[in-house]
Amino acid sequence: MDWLGTLETLALVCLCLLALMLIVLLVRRYVIISHGGVFDCGMRRWHDGHPGGWAMGMARYSGNLLKWYRMFALIPRHSLQLHRDDIVLRDTRRMDAMEALQLFDDQYVVELKPVSDGARVDLSMSQPSLLGLSSWLEAAPIGHGYEGS
Numbered sequence: 001m002d003w004l005g006t007l008e009t010l011a012l013v014c015l016c017l018l019a020l021m022l023i024v025l026l027v028r029r030y031v032i033i034s035h036g037g038v039f040d041c042g043m044r045r046w047h048d049g050h051p052g053g054w055a056m057g058m059a060r061y062s063g064n065l066l067k068w069y070r071m072f073a074l075i076p077r078h079s080l081q082l083h084r085d086d087i088v089l090r091d092t093r094r095m096d097a098m099e100a101l102q103l104f105d106d107q108y109v110v111e112l113k114p115v116s117d118g119a120r121v122d123l124s125m126s127q128p129s130l131l132g133l134s135s136w137l138e139a140a141p142i143g144h145g146y147e148g149s
Contacts (some may be wrong), residue, residue: 037132042054053104088113095107095109
């Protein structure tokens with residue numbers, strides 16, 4: 001076999017692998033969405049007081065948990081999990097010019113108050129998703145998180 005045939009075979013294998021990865025991503029997204037309560041959501045973690053880069057993904061409500069999934073990950077597991085008791089909205093604002101280049105259109109940046117010794121996390125979401133997050137936080141079951149004497 002000459003070098004051109006080898007190159008064609010290699011290109012075909014790469015194309016098949018790329019198609020397989022795309023199919024896996026689409027099936028993963030379908031499985032996550034099929035459970036309901038999913039919305040597009042970017043996430044940024046802070047390290048030592050400095051912001052990291054934005055990662056695109058989707059979030060899903062699951063009981064008292066908010067699970068965040070990376071958009072382009074092949075593993076079906078969530079990348080971040082926040083308990084309802086640990087989520088405190090510190091600030092909400094519109095995206096700045098630099099964030100608008102990295103995030104979905106017309107989104108708000110939600111700054112979450114860090115949990116004890118936890119790193120600050122920012123989420124980006126649409127206004128309806130922000131309203132849903134606020135409602136979910138306020139709709140905790142009666143007595144949930146109550147510290148009685």
